[in-house]
Amino acid sequence: MLNSIKTNHFEGNASKELGMMYFRVAIILFGAQLLMGLIAAIQFLVPGFLFELFDFSIARMVHINALVVWMLYAMIGATYFLLPDETDVEPIGIGLGKLGFWVLTAAVTVVVLVFIFVQVGAGTEASIWLITEGREYIEAPRWADIGIVVVVLIFYFNVFATFIKSSKKTGIMTVMIANLLALAGLYLAGMFYTDNISMDQFWWWWVIHLWVEATWEVFVGTLAAFALIKLIGAKREVVEMWLWIEVLMLFGSGILGMGHHYFWIGTPEYWWEIGALFSALEPVPLIAMFVHVLYDWGKEQGIAKAKGETGSVITNGPAMAWIVLNAFGNFLGAGIWGFFHTLPQVNIYTHGTQFTAAHGHLSFFGAYATILIGMMYIGVQGAYGAKRMKMNFNSKMGIFLTAFGVMGMTVALTIAGYEQVLVERAELGATWNAFFVAQNLPWYVQGQMWRAIMGVVTLIGFIYLAVDLLTIGKKAQAEEA
Amino acid sequence: MANENLSVWTSIPFWRRSAAWVTGFASILLIWLTFDTLGQISMGNDADLKAGTTKRVPGPTVINYKITYEMSKKRGHEVPVIGEKEAFFGKSDYSEKEARALLHLGKLTSQAKNCMDCHTLLGNGAYYAPDLTKAWIDPAWSKTGPMMAMTGKSTREEAMAEFLMHPSTYPTHARMMPELGITAEEAKGLVAFLKHMSSIDTNGFPRNFGKEEGSTNAQ
Amino acid sequence: MIEPLTDVVPSFFAMLNQGPLTLTIFLHTIIILPMFWIYKQEKKRLEEQK
Secondary structure: OOHHHHOOOOOOOHHHHHHHHHHHHHHHHHHHHHHHHHHHHHHHHOOOOOOOOOOHHHHHHHHHHHHHHHHHHHHHHHHHHHHHHHHOOOOOOHHHHHHHHHHHHHHHHHHHHHHHHOOOOOOOHHHHHHOOOOOOOOOOOHHHHHHHHHHHHHHHHHHHHHHHHOOOOOHHHHHHHHHHHHHHHHHHHHOOOOOOHHHHHHHHHHHHHHHHHHHHHHHHHHHHHHHHHHHHOOOHHHHHHHHHHHHHHHHHHHHHHHHHHOOOOOOOOOHHHHHHHHHHOOHHHHHHHHHHHHHHHHHHHHHHHHOOOOOOOOOEHHHHHHHHHHHHHHHHHHHHHHHHOOOHHHHHHHOOOHHHHHHHHHHHHHHHHHHHHHHHHHHHHHHOOOOOEOOOHHHHHHHHHHHHHHHHHHHHHHHHHHHHHHHHHHHOOOOHHHHHHHHOOHHHHHHHHHHHHHHHHHHHHHHHHHHHHHHHHHHHHHHHO | OHHHOOOHHHOHHHHHHHHHHHHHHHHHHHHHHHHHHHHHHOOOOHHHHHHOOOOOOOOHHHHHEEEEEEEEOOOOEEEEEEEEEOOOOOOOOOOHHHHHHHHHHHHHHHHHOOHHHOOEEOOEEOOOOOEOOOHHHOHHHOOOOOHHHHHOOOOHHHHHHHHHHOHHHOOOOOOOOOOOOOOHHHHHHHHHHHHHHHOOOOOOOOOOOOOOOOOOOOO | OOOOOOOOOOOHHHHHOOOOOHHHHHHHHHHHOHHHHHHHHHHHHHHHHO
């Protein structure tokens, strides 16, 4: 099994190899994310668990940082992977890109070790530079921020120089180039310190929101476009037309949809209106993406049937399954669960409750984890040169258990959040005491219990998934030989 | 064949140009709105406080004053009200410089100790511990609340500082705050940071915040 | 016709806030309107191509 890791090579295609290197670290960090989540989930039920040894704040910090980092790794990996296919030229400066990979991986390792063993620092600037910035999602200390910027510049150079060199300018690559520039540039908005907490959170959302509700979503659009061409032979003109429509709607709603984070952090009242209606439209492109994926699938299958071909048009079963799951999960997790609490009239009660956690779990999984795992399957297929890859027992268990587990956690947290909204916020007035009364009511505790159980289900699903990613390529290769 | 298709709706250039326009213009609007907002949320100063000028984010010397959270008829929700002078660690005449230094230490400590990965600040963060937005005016820390008696202190700020330094010595529930090695000076800074945060105009969040006498504004 | 400001601090965006959703509908409209012009241009271009 482990031997199969080494066999991931592409004849003379260093960019794809580098993509696979990023994928491998991503899947390890995904596993770490789930373990940390499990510790945090247990701490909700058994508060003494690892108390003053490995506290909730630390488990939770590593949980969400592993999430962000594995997704960025998988996104960079996916970009390196599709780069040669979309440009038809040998990518430029991949040697430098490989160096960047090792620098980034070393930096991530040091940051995680410091998070786990040093944990907190004194209230000085040195702590912000060396230990943690203490700002949710972007806790990485400042030295690591600078390292990340350097590596991302190398990455962007690889992509941009290759794009310029190529005479083929596809719609997918055009969107990718513009979107990655915005994605990388936005990180800079999170790299400063201020005493003013309102100002702090204002710019903090520039990074978080404009990533996950704008640039990352557009990135998903480009990956879905690439995958549809690759997996079911969808027509490029159709797919790229949809891509531009998605860019229009995602950025049109997502950029000013930022207003929904500016309701209560000291920012002016006019954000209520801007945040409400723009972000209420954010689900629209997600519905469009779902329709588009299913429509293209049906259309290509129909064309094949009319030609008298039998069998599926899908060349990679597990990848297609994850991408269809993405289309639905994105709409459900980001769209529906986001809309639940995006209006200020509702959000004044739900802001900062488990509602947010429920939305976070389903949307990160549905919108990003799914399609990135789909890309990993496409990578594995390429690495083994398999013409067709079919779902096997492990792939089915992997996709079913992770999806079921995450959905279960989401429902459990939604119920807990609902109780919190009614009791802590509406009834008791959001105080210290109100918080603990709500946390100890049976409906909340039961919700947390189900969350922990469903977390275990997700973890089991992940094990099937990891085993499948390591073995499916070899199986497909053996079958074709 | 392709040229017979006259529908603009399936024309890639139409969607590409529209996407470029919408993205570009939305970005310009966001930048414009950002400049407007930054002006409104930049921190005030001592002169504003003395003159009674309302700032969304008051200056650090707000720690010299009593802060309450009261229903505003005009705005339809609660707003922070800065009242008469009030001693903070036995002193009510912190200079702009002293207050700023204290707030600076408190904010830095809040980040270095990772407060945000258990608590929420202005509603953002983790959901393992209570929201800190209006923690300063929480009835638990008032004369009638349990925390002063528990920590053996006679003022709100001293009780908070004592708790922050030795949180697991004063457990209120099975779920406790861990010892984070917070020094006396850092604790003072943190309390100043919390007091300052409670004076920020959050458009009525959290709504119906509990009053010292136990009632809320819920109707 | 012009409502008194409801925002604490007067600003251009606060002035557009004249009642339910006026500000956001105004912003949506100015974003969408130029698309009619882009549409007409494209239509003309496609016809000329033919």
